[in-house]
Amino acid sequence: MGEIARTTPLRLADAAALAFPNGGMTVSGLRRERDRGRLVTEFVAGKEYTTLDAIDRMRKLCRAQPRALVSTSSLPVATPRAASSPPLDGSSETAAKCSAQDAAKATLQALIKPSPTTSAPRTGRRETNVVSMRSQSRTS
Helix, strand or coil, rough: CCCCCCCCEHHHHHHHHHHHCCCCCHHHHHHHHCCCCCCCCCEEECEEEEEEHHHHHHHHHHCHHHHHHHCCCCCCCCCCCCCCCCCCCHHHHHHHHHHHHHCCCCCCCHHHHCCCCCCCCCCCCCCCCCCCCCCCCCCC
């Protein structure tokens, strides 16, 4: 048998071993990628085959895109202010932390307060007439 070309049909186990020589990819992993539509396979006589070219295309589709930076050390581009808006004192980050702290304190104070009474206020003792009754059982 000669050299394996990029378009030679390979059983999935052989293709995984050749394309990922250090391991990490299994037959079930290739099938998952097939099911996701990223790997082209073919069935011949009930056996599943793929090519090294198809695995290369799959790997291109699976490449992670670099995430956009959330914050940077560069200064943001200033937007022009309206003539009527007053200048800001300090940084907005400090103000946001302060208001979050104030909100936490307000929540804590609300939790510390006793719950309001839900029963009606008592207006005094009610006079009740208690009538003693003799027991009709013979044991007492």
